[in-house]
Amino acid sequence: MAALTLEGIGVWLGGQQILKKVDLSVADGECVALLGPSGCGKTTTLRAIAGFIQPQEGDLRIGERSMRGVPPNRRNVGLVFQDYALFPHMTIGENVAYGLQMRRVPPAEVTKRVQAALEMVQLAHVKERFPANLSGGQRQRVALARALVIRPDILLLDEPLGALDRKLRDRMQVELKLLQRRLGITTIIVTHDQEEALSLADRMAVMFDGRIVEIGKPAQLYEKPGSRQVMEFLGSSNLLRGTVTATDAEGCLVVGPAGFRIRVANGARRQGEDVTLAIRPEHVRIAAPNEAGADALKAQVVECVYKGSITEVHTTLADGTAFMANAAAADVARLGLDRPGTPVALHMAPEWIQVFAT
Amino acid sequence: MSDAQASRSFGIVTSVLAWSALAFLVFPVIFTVIVSFNASFFIEFPPKALSLSWYANIAKIHRIFDATIISVLIALGAATCATTMALGASLALVRSPLPGRPAITAFLLSPITVPMVAIGIALIQFFILIDTAFTWYSLLIGHIVLVVAYPVRTIVASLTLTNPSLEEAALSLGASRWAVFRTITLPQLKPGLINGFLFAFLISFDNYPISVFLVRGGLTTMPIEIFNYITQNLDPTPAAFSALYIVVVSIVITLAEKRYRIISHAIP
Numbered sequence: 292m293a294a295l296t297l298e299g300i301g302v303w304l305g306g307q308q309i310l311k312k313v314d315l316s317v318a319d320g321e322c323v324a325l326l327g328p329s330g331c332g333k334t335t336t337l338r339a340i341a342g343f344i345q346p347q348e349g350d351l352r353i354g355e356r357s358m359r360g361v362p363p364n365r366r367n368v369g370l371v372f373q374d375y376a377l378f379p380h381m382t383i384g385e386n387v388a389y390g391l392q393m394r395r396v397p398p399a400e401v402t403k404r405v406q407a408a409l410e411m412v413q414l415a416h417v418k419e420r421f422p423a424n425l426s427g428g429q430r431q432r433v434a435l436a437r438a439l440v441i442r443p444d445i446l447l448l449d450e451p452l453g454a455l456d457r458k459l460r461d462r463m464q465v466e467l468k469l470l471q472r473r474l475g476i477t478t479i480i481v482t483h484d485q486e487e488a489l490s491l492a493d494r495m496a497v498m499f500d501g502r503i504v505e506i507g508k509p510a511q512l513y514e515k516p517g518s519r520q521v522m523e524f525l526g527s528s529n530l531l532r533g534t535v536t537a538t539d540a541e542g543c544l545v546v547g548p549a550g551f552r553i554r555v556a557n558g559a560r561r562q563g564e565d566v567t568l569a570i571r572p573e574h575v576r577i578a579a580p581n582e583a584g585a586d587a588l589k590a591q592v593v594e595c596v597y598k599g600s601i602t603e604v605h606t607t608l609a610d611g612t613a614f615m616a617n618a619a620a621a622d623v624a625r626l627g628l629d630r631p632g633t634p635v636a637l638h639m640a641p642e643w644i645q646v647f648a649t
Numbered sequence: 650m651s652d653a654q655a656s657r658s659f660g661i662v663t664s665v666l667a668w669s670a671l672a673f674l675v676f677p678v679i680f681t682v683i684v685s686f687n688a689s690f691f692i693e694f695p696p697k698a699l700s701l702s703w704y705a706n707i708a709k710i711h712r713i714f715d716a717t718i719i720s721v722l723i724a725l726g727a728a729t730c731a732t733t734m735a736l737g738a739s740l741a742l743v744r745s746p747l748p749g750r751p752a753i754t755a756f757l758l759s760p761i762t763v764p765m766v767a768i769g770i771a772l773i774q775f776f777i778l779i780d781t782a783f784t785w786y787s788l789l790i791g792h793i794v795l796v797v798a799y800p801v802r803t804i805v806a807s808l809t810l811t812n813p814s815l816e817e818a819a820l821s822l823g824a825s826r827w828a829v830f831r832t833i834t835l836p837q838l839k840p841g842l843i844n845g846f847l848f849a850f851l852i853s854f855d856n857y858p859i860s861v862f863l864v865r866g867g868l869t870t871m872p873i874e875i876f877n878y879i880t881q882n883l884d885p886t887p888a889a890f891s892a893l894y895i896v897v898v899s900i901v902i903t904l905a906e907k908r909y910r911i912i913s914h915a916i917p
Binding site for chain 2: 369378
């Protein structure tokens with residue numbers, strides 16, 4: 292186990308720059324998720340760490356050792372592929388033993404460690420079977436056992452849960468997190484699924500266009516993102532355009548064409564500056580129009596989408612801006628939110644409103 | 650005519666065509682097998698009496714027997730060399746960033762499309778030029794040229810189907826490039842290799858048009874000798890030989906299909 296450092300990594304593939312000066316430092320035992328839309332360079336970063344791509348620029352260190360020119364088979368990195376890449380012509384036992392045999396571990400120890408690795412993922416009973424005869428979730432765990440049995444310095448997971456169905460994914464998420472904690476292994480997860488990143492990672496790095504634009508604890512990135520791009524990428528958000536009309540020591544007053552005057556606390560803003568306010572649907576409270584406070588937004592219900600634990604209420608503001616809020620089942624009935632055209636008042640807690648330069 | 654009637658008559662037409670095509674393929678084979686059991690000296694149908702004497706006669710015609718041994722050896726050699734060469738070529742064609750890959754592929758597959766007589770004439774002229782005509786290795790090289798396209802095709806198909814992340818997984822588990830090739834790549838290619846080898850062997854074994862330019866005297870192959878025999882004799886011994894040949898090949902193909910699904914691989 293070891294720390295991982297990426298310093299100014301630049302990768303060009305086919306004349307195109309895929310990674311642009313990527314810096315990342317992962318502490319020993321930490322779990323970091325690389326999150327971003329497809330084509331943002333997260334998979335390329337993973338492949339560079341694994342050694343399948345040699346960056347043209349920058350340095351990559353595992354522990355203190357520079358990986359420049361070190362081929363993948365000499366890196367001691369455990370890799371779980373998106374499609375698991377289990378060897379179809381080998382049994383589960385042979386699959387897990389492969390890395391140990393390639394390291395010339397004595398046969399008696401191979402048997403012992405394979406057994407232990409399979410027990411760790413509760414699959415000792417399928418040792419003699421072939422990958423084709425396993426379910427998706429079992430294959431995923433075999434791939435994990437095969438990657439961990441070599442006692443890698445770094446564990447790399449490429450969309451580890453992407454191919455599993457919803458229920459299995461939720462369970463594997465918990466199992467994976469427990470396993471990672473217990474082994475204390477430095478882990479990099481590449482994913483486009485933010486839920487996976489939010490729930491698995493100690494820290495997550497959001498990538499856009501070959502760069503890490505922001506890195507931090509999941510809650511911090513979700514609740515107080517540093518840029519509008521990250522705010523929009525993580526979860527859903529409502530965006531309101533407005534202009535700063537007054538500032539004082541505590542914050543500023545933003546007035547927008549949608550007919551609102553909102554006091555926001557955070558962010559040093561100049562008077563007259565155009566800004567975008569962003570707020571997540573779960574931080575909006577829906578009330579009847581007559582309960583409206585001074586800061587409330589007036590809106591009309593367009594559509595009501597039932598999601599089980601919550602109901603998404605789609606509304607439009609006075610100027611036609613779409614705005615979404617989450618409502619509890621009781622409020623849907625009380626306020627008649629399921630009838631399109633119902634007028635409502637939307638309250639936003641100031642501490643949850645993010646202000647970004649437009 | 651209603652839709653149901655139209656679709657019924659379409660069904661009748663296609664099944665008649667399908668059955669005729671099958672009959673066209675199978676009847677000559679059945680005919681040959683029946684004739685081989687005919688007791689009479691002349692080929693006649695249907696046979697008046699049955700006998701196994703023509704099977705006994707195969708062993709007595711030493712030229713056919715010797716030529717069959719040569720054919721087996723040449724076919725084994727040509728199939729082995731062609732499959733090995735095709736493996737290298739396929740890896741280069743599928744995996745390397747080699748320029749002009751479509752052109753090279755077309756060139757390697759050309760023996761399938763170029764008329765065999767043309768290949769035969771070209772080969773013999775070339776061998777005469779370098780003074781190696783009518784030798785073992787000129788016959789072997791000629792057959793390699795003849796069959797190399799088949800393993801190229803099956804191995805390229807196998808390679809395209811393999812999952813490249815398997816090899817990356819092996820690399821990340823600490824295997825060297827050579828170990829990856831031996832333990833991961835080769836086993837993945839096994840169906841393509843076996844299929845290509847079998848095709849190459851069978852094509853070489855019963856090739857006539859190219860061999861006819863490359864053989865002389867004692868160096869002669871089975872199809873050449875069978876044909877020579879037919880031109881000089883009228884008895885059904887070649888039919889008996891053919892029947893035997895059909896049985897052996899059917900058994901080999903069936904076993905290979907059971908174990909390696911070679912036919913399912915050949916038909917995409």
